[in-house]
Amino acid sequence: MLKKFQKRKKIDLTLKAGDKHYRSFIGPPSKYDLVSAMQFNLLTKHGLRENHKFLDIGCGSLRGGRLFIIYLLENNYHGVEPEKWLVEDGIYFELGKEIVKLKKPKFLHSTNFDFYKFGTEFDFALAQSIFTHASVEQIKTCLLNLSKVANKNFKLLASFIEGDENYEGSDWVYPGCVTYRFDFMKQLAEEYGFKCRKTDDTHPNNHTWLLIEK
Ligand SMILES: C[S@@+](CC[C@H](N)C(=O)[O-])C[C@H]1O[C@@H](n2cnc3c(N)ncnc32)[C@H](O)[C@@H]1O
Incomplete structure (x- = not known):
């Protein structure tokens, strides 16, 4: 058991995104620190207290x-x-x-975006590199379930990869990425009662940030 944990602890920058280590499974390990800081800075900039x-x-x-x-x-x-x-x-x-x-x-x-299970309403949510891998059905479930737990000043910061094509498959794609058009994302958000706009925040992996709010 101890050996297993020691092996997992080693920070190996040659690992690729998706490799089974806690720092690489979720993205390139060389940017682990940067993507930490980016998420925190972004949310506090947009008002998280x-x-x-x-x-x-x-x-x-x-x-x-x-x-x-x-x-x-x-x-x-x-x-x-x-x-x-x-x-x-x-x-x-x-x-x-x-x-x-x-x-x-x-x-x-859980994979079901069943946020109601926390038994609370939310002021802020973050989907960092989630819509970059998710199908339309998954994004819809996520937005629908968010609309049920969003309080009146709710804001979601969500990253996606903007492209000319919308991903049409039904599977979560990983470690590959999927693209969506901005107008499509906006329309999806509006279907669930949200406003949606792009922010001018940058991302180390060139994702585009969406601010989706009540
Ligand atoms: C690219 S990683 C991003 C992780 C984290 N947001 C970050 O930026 O540090 C995508 C994460 O989404 C998780 N994931 C996959 N399917 C999901 C689902 N249906 N609901 C919520 N998370 C999911 C994966 O296991 C993985 O941890």
């Missing part, structure tokens, strides 16, 4: 979560992630169990 209820959709190994959990008041961080081992490794190698005890983050291991 410590008292807000925050939902991290596809939180992975807590690349962003390790900063959000420390910043937010206890019980305010909510992470959804189907791969339980990623969250466990994020806690073990990056955050520490003491912080978890203190800040009481909540986790849901």
Whole structure:
């Protein structure tokens, strides 16, 4: 058991996105720190405060979560992630169990975007590199379920890869990426009662940021 954890701890920058290590499974390991900082800076720039209820959709190994959990008041961080081992490794190698005890983050291991299971409404949500892999049906389920747990000032920051074509498959694509047109994303958001616009925030992997709000 100890050996297994020591092997997982080694930071190997030659690993590729999708390789089974908590730092590479979710993206290129050379940008782990940068993508952490980007997520935290972006959300605080758009108004996230410590008292807000925050939902991290596809939180992975807590690349962003390790900063959000420390910043937010206890019980305010909510992470959804189907791969339980990623969250466990994020806690073990990056955050520490003491912080978890203190800040009481909540986790849901599910692929169904069933956010209502947290039993709360949210002020802010983040989908960093989720719509870059998701099918239209998955994005629709995500937006529909968000519309049920969004409070009146709710904001979602979501990254996507803008292209001329919309991905038409039904599977989650990983480690490959999918593209969507902006007008299509906007129309989807509007179907579920949200406004949607692009922000001018940059992304180290050239994703485009959407601000989707009530
Ligand atoms: C590219 S990674 C991004 C991780 C994290 N958002 C970050 O930027 O650090 C995509 C994540 O989405 C998770 N995922 C896959 N299917 C999902 C689903 N149906 N609902 C929520 N997350 C999902 C993957 O396991 C993976 O951790």
